[in-house]
Amino acid sequence: MEANGISQAVISRLPRYYRYLGDLKDEGIERISSHDLSVRMNVTASQIRQDFNQFGGFGQQGYGYNVEYLYDEIAKILGLNKKHNLVIIGAGHLGQALANYMNFERRGFFTKGLFDKDASIEGQEVRGLKIYSMDKLEEFIKENDIDIAVLTLPKQGALEVSKTLTACGIKAIWNFAHVDLELPKDVVVENVHLSDSLMKLSYRINSSQENEAENE
Amino acid sequence: MEANGISQAVISRLPRYYRYLGDLKDEGIERISSHDLSVRMNVTASQIRQDFNQFGGFGQQGYGYNVEYLYDEIAKILGLNKKHNLVIIGAGHLGQALANYMNFERRGFFTKGLFDKDASIEGQEVRGLKIYSMDKLEEFIKENDIDIAVLTLPKQGALEVSKTLTACGIKAIWNFAHVDLELPKDVVVENVHLSDSLMKLSYRINSSQENEAENE
DNA sequence: TAGATTGTTAATCGATTAACAATC
DNA sequence: TAGATTGTTAATCGATTAACAATC
Structure with missing residues (x-):
């Protein structure tokens, strides 16, 4: 039952490794x-070896x-x-922007x-995808083997629809709404809080200016 | 010169505190x-006190x-x-979606x-904002007191334009392009890698299914 | 075989949690 | 004053880095 050992820190580095390995592959490096x-990645070699060894060691x-092998293994892990x-x-x-983002399909995500x-x-x-009214949602999920719901709607709507979603057994939510969803623990949620990200940027602009001021 | 003490972990919790405090304020809680x-937030009280004390203690x-006071102080910090x-x-x-997102204006970010x-x-x-051609960029930045550039264009374009941006002295980049930018260290960058986020979701779907399988 | 580089253990560093004296 | 709750120090836990024996 234990949430299978691997730490959050390692997992969030995986996509970046994957990207760099993809680049190496494209450059023809074996x-x-x-x-x-x-x-290349500006991290320690030690961390890289530790990270890969969480999954059993690929070297x-x-x-x-081996670049191609490692690339494929990370793909499997992810x-x-x-x-x-x-x-x-x-x-x-935002919803339409995501619908238009073809790159997700390359990785196996089909809207x-x-x-x-x-x-x-x-x-x-x-982009050839129909917009449906909300009352078709439940039926659509069941009939089309949907496993991920992407929430690109305001707070209140997100809270409401998340109940419907868990009721019809969805297993993963990619949440762009600016709210923390309360969900059964077998439903996985990944939050993308754009305004949080912008605030962090703002913090750093602010603090780097303070540092400059100090040094004058 | 030292990047002013506060750890990244604390900073990334700040926007969430800010959101919860805003909600409390709306509920009329003093x-x-x-x-x-x-x-409410599902964290430890100890962490909350430690975090706030990084900035001098507001309690x-x-x-x-005091909800309103703390809310305002966090706003200042951010x-x-x-x-x-x-x-x-x-x-x-994506660029158009962000341009249409009015909520940023409420926080002081004007496109x-x-x-x-x-x-x-x-x-x-x-939304009343003109689309300009790229060759107007430098002049526009200088004349309109721009301090943040939002990059919602493909990899290659992002790398190219980031050079122009640093050349004309921009101090902050909100980067949605799927690439790590190499920038002078006085330019702050906040990355939003949507596909990384989606991959993390995918990882967790995968690993939670494995866990289920193990328990059968 | 010698050199390179991993996998892995041990040491360090940092972040989180617990505990409690200070104080409103 | 007594109770509540912070600010802060100390203890614990986890993540990162260093070191090196194993081995290709």
């Missing part, structure tokens, strides 16, 4: 040592890591070898439909 | 103890914290009492213009 990778002494079907709930600008409570846009299409 | 807040023994002017570079769906290399959309408007 193998890389933890040291060389550490220089070979005296050789390093579950990118499986297909996921998504619905986007909230067909505003199947958009939903919005605004009846006037029902039936419109975004 | 004061709150670290314990009561810890229950009073036997009383707790630099939300200052105005920031932004440009959005890359007027695709002044969008830029795109696609000449055919030059002159179009998004």
